[in-house]
Amino acid sequence: MKKINVDEHHGICRTVDELGRLGFPKELREHLDIQARDKVEMIAGENYIILKKHQETCVFCMERTEDLIPFREKLLCASCLEELCGLTADNRAQDA
Ligand SMILES: [Zn+2]
Structure with a gap:
């Protein structure tokens, strides 16, 4: 630099x-x-x-990582995506 x-x-x-x-x-x-x-x-x-x-950041945690995942014109980190998927799975289990 x-x-x-x-x-x-x-x-x-x-x-x-x-x-x-x-x-x-x-x-x-x-x-x-x-x-x-x-x-x-x-x-x-x-x-x-x-x-x-x-610098692009995760829409939820504002983390800056190289591995942001695009979803509906937003970016998510793997950790938040995993947490969201867990919440979704929990909701499905409660609905059943
Ligand atoms: Zn995140």
């Missing part, structure tokens, strides 16, 4: 263009391994915005 040279007090300053776009400096893209078409999350505070590389 390439070390970035960021002024601790002022960060990196960029100008927003007329369409509201903002360019990421190459050093930051390399530092966070952000490629073209990657998703970036914007988290707004009262007077600041945090930009964070988006």
Whole structure:
């Protein structure tokens, strides 16, 4: 990972263009391994915005794992899927 040279007090300053776009400096893209078409999350505070590389998480436990399972346009981890399947099996047993 390439070390970035960021002024601790002022960060990196960029100008927003007329369409509201903002360019990421190459050093930051390399530092966070952000490629073209990657998703970036914007988290707004009262007077600041945090930009964070988006990472897919399980819809239930928010766990970040390489093995997320797509289901109805959502992603589940194996642990939550197993738990859901157990709940479903329990419900079927109670209904019988
Ligand atoms: Zn999960």
